[in-house]
Amino acid sequence: MSTDLQNIASNGHAGGANGHRHGFDLVPTTDAKQSAKEFKSDQEVRWCPGCGDYAILAAFQGFLPELGLRRENVVVISGIGCSSRFPYYLDTYGMHSIHGRAPAIATGLAASRPDLAVFVITGDGDALSIGGNHLIHALRRNINLTILLFNNRIYGLTKGQYSPTSEVGKITKSTPMGSLDYPFNPISLALGAEATFVARTIDSDRKHLTAVLRAATEHRGTSLVEIYQNCNIFNDNAFEVLKAPETRDDYLVRLEHGERITFGKDATRGIRRNPDGSLEPCAGDDPSVLVHDTHAADPTLAFALSRLARPDLSMTPIGIFRDVQRSTYDDLMADQLSTAVAKQGEGDLAALLSSGDTWTIA
Amino acid sequence: MSTDLQNIASNGHAGGANGHRHGFDLVPTTDAKQSAKEFKSDQEVRWCPGCGDYAILAAFQGFLPELGLRRENVVVISGIGCSSRFPYYLDTYGMHSIHGRAPAIATGLAASRPDLAVFVITGDGDALSIGGNHLIHALRRNINLTILLFNNRIYGLTKGQYSPTSEVGKITKSTPMGSLDYPFNPISLALGAEATFVARTIDSDRKHLTAVLRAATEHRGTSLVEIYQNCNIFNDNAFEVLKAPETRDDYLVRLEHGERITFGKDATRGIRRNPDGSLEPCAGDDPSVLVHDTHAADPTLAFALSRLARPDLSMTPIGIFRDVQRSTYDDLMADQLSTAVAKQGEGDLAALLSSGDTWTIA
């Protein structure tokens, strides 16, 4: 086995030529000043009034100019769901594909077009129910994609069935006596699937959302961003405690790389580790309060943090759980192609066809 | 939401009537003494001579009598792959289904037949490639299934392509320059998917394999057992260091609930936790050597252990990583049905059809 590949695998850090590339280093940029407006398409937005998707769209359109990429090199691919209507509202290249398959479609595109910035827009049903397998495989392959997972903990477009992130016992159209399935924790699932970048943010906190998008796009490889999104029709106020000024400081744990993990007004509370490795709240000034490290090669701390939130959403961490470098599938593929050309020269069709035993009849 | 369901969800322990059921408590047993022979079918076994599957089959046939279940209440369901030929060789009810779908088929069966002991036999490609989504959903639902994942880190039946557990850089028929995908760690993936029972064992260690099967079948809910299996045709000796008498003690970390986590001849080495939560080797008598707790409600320790093994397979833990109680999907479903009958009485078809506004024409 090619040893340089192997030590990439073993040390979990990118080796080889591409070690220090950033997210969109290969995507052509423009000097022209861009505005959010240019990224708005001419299509009428068709979400329910009050839907959290509007805020995410506005934040995304507001953020894109920051990247300074040529607009024609930005592609947004979605599956099916309310959230997946997103691409229609962006004046970039886009595809509103089929349910759950956006990560796989984006994989084919990103693997063959390193000059594109490829975004995936998906929902909790699209990404975690029908699309779960494509998601976890994209994460382990670490293809250069930025995946925004709109988690409203419900199936919106099909009018309100419970989703894989719905809390147990949820009463919905398909579960009149309450849902039975124990929900996925998208962060835990992603970390278990070898994700290199995992973060969580909230539709209503534009500043935080934008900061997370910035980090996600700087990361080379698959970035998974879970966005808590309100569906005011079928699951209204699912995240209200994380948003309401009265409650949010006590419920939210804001993760910052290199910072002590504290929460509550004036950081009166902190997070420390139990002997069994799990995390628990403590006084904010407790000396054992943990310091967050998004770059830790081992995902254990990030995983422990993903288990912190309680069913009532108290101690819900937001921010970047994990951000480590590892070679990306698309870079490695490109390397193999150039290596092959370097070794064998550009493919010669005539030579190929006549390879092996041939004979000639005069 | 039904609050008793919710606290089941929140404390991760089974509440309600079924809290203390074990794996096959609802499966009829027999007093007749059983032998391995009875569980052998009349079908000629068709694996390659030397395949690890033979040892697993023998261990399984040897273990079944221990359960004392009525043979007709045992069902073995597999997908497609060399390993998935398993059911043909067992004289129980069985289904050799289609690629990757065994967990979903077994879900339908187990959810509607509490009186059956349902086993799923699958491979690393069957379970983690095409079948990945069904596997993680079965795990989160915690349906009462025992899943044996034969991991030979290769696609055997299709003659040797790399699989989702193959090491990066693997040279195979489909990857002449080496594979690019970073592999899944089945244990990490399962823990990230809310699994309640996760273990790992080895085809060649019948005693250990049997002990793990015992625990897996005692567990009520979905038990995932990863079995390192040798494919002597396409990936020979993949796990040799874990088997060879000269190396195994140094490479294997045997997990025992309540025991200090040590390894090496005479337990000369141990495992302790780094400040960042990851685990590292230390002297066996180091006071900070961790004590294993399979029942820890929080999966962080189990997850940290799943990250311990190095690419060269040194420090590979085997045994039970996690074993916690949580209500199972099938028990909860059965409860809802009986509750409904208790509340509304057996369904009355005539009453149902004439529900809502009706009018009569004389």
Added chain:
Amino acid sequence: MSGKQVQQVDRVIIRFAGDSGDGMQLTGDRFTSETAAFGNDLSTLPNFPAEIRAPAGTLPGVSSFQLHFADHDIMTPGDAPNVLVAMNPAALKANVAELPAGADIIANSDEFGARACQRVGYSASPLEDGSLSNYKVTAVPLTSMTVEALKDFDLSKKEAERAKNMFALGLLSWMYHRPTESTLEFLERKFAKAPEIAKANIAAFQAGYNFGETTEAFSVSYEVKPAAMRPGTYRNISGNLALAYGLIAASKATGLPLFLGSYPITPASDILHELSKHKAFGVRTFQAEDEIAGVTAALGASFGGALGVTTTSGPGVALKSEAIGLGVMLELPLVICDIQRGGPSTGLPTKTEQADLLQAMFGRNGEAPVAIVAAQSPSDCFAAALEAARLATKYRTPVFVLSDGYLANGSEPWLLPDVTTLPDLHVDFATAPNHEAADGAAQFWPYVRDEKTLARAWAVPGTPGLEHRVGGLEKANGSGNISYDPNNHDLMVRLRHAKIEGIANDIPPLEIDDPSGDAAVLVLGWGSTYGPIGAACRRVRAQGLPVAQAHLRHLNPFPANTGEVLARYSKVLIPEMNLGQLALLIRAKYLVDAIRYDKVAGMPFKAAELAAVIAETIESVKKP
């Protein structure tokens, strides 16, 4: 009742149209049950966008509900409305094109402000600029009158305004002499937890009713006498509800517990919703992670002796194809309900179509025959589900039930069946060995077949002594062991085919409706085109032109007499909401030069349109 003039009419078609948020579907439903209770025959057609609630006042946001009711039996929701209730300019714009000249328009004038009108491209208010001169327009300030009527209630303006659909319903109820009790009861039930809201809605409803009675604006009210219907107890029922009930009835009739493995998808989701309510019937509903898990879980349940069912729409069927092929190989019962919608791909999720017939026939690898039944009207979905379950359990095979978006959401009165007379579909499981081994030992062979039906022996886990293995590899006939023997494969392929073909002897012959008995043209249809084709034939006959109609319940196999029936007519016309899928099967099998009339517009055929086509066809035959 006021002294206003009352006009007798034999049928009326009303369409309620407004924003997705205006509650038009509810309004339509209520008017429908009032109408049902009154004893008219009726047929309904809801029509809503794929978006949940596109922004208020936009064209994509318009949702409508059409109701056709009459003093005689009718077969369709009607071609074009006589009355349009338009809650805003978008609703008017989206629907006015379909109105015949002279139609009534009742518009909520409060919503016709300049901005609202411009938003949908009206430079001025169409209520005032005379652009609607072809219609009888009555502008009614529904919103403000509702708010006014509720001023004594402790409600915000927004809350009060929400009741405007009840005001409209009250007004229309007055106009058409609808009995109002059921609506009053309904409102009390619906808002039991919020009595204030209940009272408010009732008040709005009554205000609308009284407004009609008192205002000058409406000089006439209309009376549509009850229709003469067969005696019995009726209810109004939609196709999805009837299908759900049919599956529960099938569970009772077969004695097998019902297991539904399903993944939500429009327009099939309501079947999952409905069945999930009936756990007291032992119904297990499993919302799977995807369609494949839905159908495979159902197969797993069938292996365990349940009636395994999966419900979906076209895209879901595509995903289930491989697993349905496994069902064919396992020879286990499986009912697949495909509520067809506009395709291909995501297509038009909330519109109707019948373009999955060939997918159901051929959408699997290899020779994988299955039985196919189709429902012809909303209430007929009950019988279709029962028949599918009968064939699936008796022949141990996957069976498709084809319904569509129109049947699923459309509704009609249903004469309730006497449950004591439901067919007995009891299934005999294998309980004993059925083969003697060379050494004389008794064995169970899972692929030993019933001579008559060719169905294989079905032994469920838990049956002692009958342990066996099944799977997707080719099986030796009889023993069921893996077999790569060429002749065995050829035999099994033909046996699986013959088993399905044999069903033709177990179903009723194709019936022909040909009153005059001298028709030269046969109109052949399947599925939801039954109503429009029937209505069209009536019209044509009313013109004195003879025409025969036949409608297929079974699409695979066809009834045994089909070929002979087709041969009797000089022309066979096949109208379909696809590009000739049944026509292809009929032409291939019977070499009949069937004429196609295809329309793939996401809406049911209009009776007038079909009548014209039929008449033409008849003319073309007359010509020498």
Added chain:
Amino acid sequence: MSGKQVQQVDRVIIRFAGDSGDGMQLTGDRFTSETAAFGNDLSTLPNFPAEIRAPAGTLPGVSSFQLHFADHDIMTPGDAPNVLVAMNPAALKANVAELPAGADIIANSDEFGARACQRVGYSASPLEDGSLSNYKVTAVPLTSMTVEALKDFDLSKKEAERAKNMFALGLLSWMYHRPTESTLEFLERKFAKAPEIAKANIAAFQAGYNFGETTEAFSVSYEVKPAAMRPGTYRNISGNLALAYGLIAASKATGLPLFLGSYPITPASDILHELSKHKAFGVRTFQAEDEIAGVTAALGASFGGALGVTTTSGPGVALKSEAIGLGVMLELPLVICDIQRGGPSTGLPTKTEQADLLQAMFGRNGEAPVAIVAAQSPSDCFAAALEAARLATKYRTPVFVLSDGYLANGSEPWLLPDVTTLPDLHVDFATAPNHEAADGAAQFWPYVRDEKTLARAWAVPGTPGLEHRVGGLEKANGSGNISYDPNNHDLMVRLRHAKIEGIANDIPPLEIDDPSGDAAVLVLGWGSTYGPIGAACRRVRAQGLPVAQAHLRHLNPFPANTGEVLARYSKVLIPEMNLGQLALLIRAKYLVDAIRYDKVAGMPFKAAELAAVIAETIESVKKP
């Protein structure tokens, strides 16, 4: 050369049979290239079990390789072998039934011990009990002679025994005067890293050769003169290899980089294996997590301007159905290679069949037409792949290439094409706006169509100013915006259909081979039945019976002249390795009473069998 008698024969059919572990496929491959190098025409048929290596000496473990070679051009691997090389009792038992009386059997007597014989149900050794008296049996102790020949090598007995297939190859090479250089070179190449093994194999090979020359056991050797073939450079090629090369050639011809999204499946995996070797051609191969990811990744790559291809077999096609429907809606190029195998479900993975035609036609929800081309011989897979890529890129549509297990693994000589004469399939991407907005602004509309082909404009990401969105919801023709308009949907359904139908004007007419010109019967076929049908027609003609043959490259649409061709014959016979799938399409479209001859046994037709059927058909026509 020894003074032994040399007999001239015009054709020979040899079958090598042994355990999966005996290297029979390799032995067959070597004999094939010796034969190719010698200049005979040839055709091969490998046949192996679905198990990797069932235990040695068991029937399920038997693997065989049949080779037909001649001094004239031949079309099939031959019906029944003249010579069977049986490495053990299982190999004999599994194959003897297919031997004609008088055939030669060369058996490895070392392996015919009592236990080995009993294991497969021989009470005594068939080599001794006279049960093979109908054949010319030569018992040769291949194993021990090989070990003996290698005694001076530093090899374990086991290692030495492994070379017995080379001993057998040497013997047969002598018997048929094969040139041995290519094999010697091959062995040196193959075992370059283990010279000792190379030497040993060469020694075994030569020992076998010399044994033939010296032993009394073989009194005659046979000479098959080279066949007269068109001048040029040839190579022997299998269908999967030709298909892989065809795709690479298509990438060159279109100027689009090749992207393969695939999931391994028998018998398609080798295409993935082959393409993964050719990264120097810019070929990207992606081994996906499943078939759905394989095809969707290919679609994603096509969206980016690549030639998106996916390779699979029937069960994989079933899983890809939904995504192929998306391809139809997106109107993007996509090549789907279906290497058909025995079905339904898992079926017979290593056997051949043509039962996916209707799945390819109809296996999607809604009206979702695609183009379909089929390969007719191993080397023809090259041309079929090129044609599929031409249609996919020119018409922006998914296109199926149908091959099958026989073509995939079978091989034949291939006259190498002159790559400079490959068609130019250069694709024009949209580079500028193609629509003027109301306000005069220049816009790009993705669904503006080429009048002639109806193909939509294809703009790839990275093209400034042409940013646009596509998707699976119905699109407004032209603008490509989401449209729920009924008439637009009807229009788009018909446009997508017309686009595919229009291909009929862009493909060659159906050619008829009717030497005598007065045939009354036409044999119509598609795919891998070309060889057997052709060989059968020759036989029939040799009997003086006139018959016409036509073979379809394009299954959808059919060539424009197909109907007119069919009309010329009083009977049309369609032999298929399914239950009449092409026949169904032909009957439906042309109302021709085509006669079916179906066999679904996992093996190619035998020429004799078809010849009989054809002759019968001709007779039946003659009868008044």
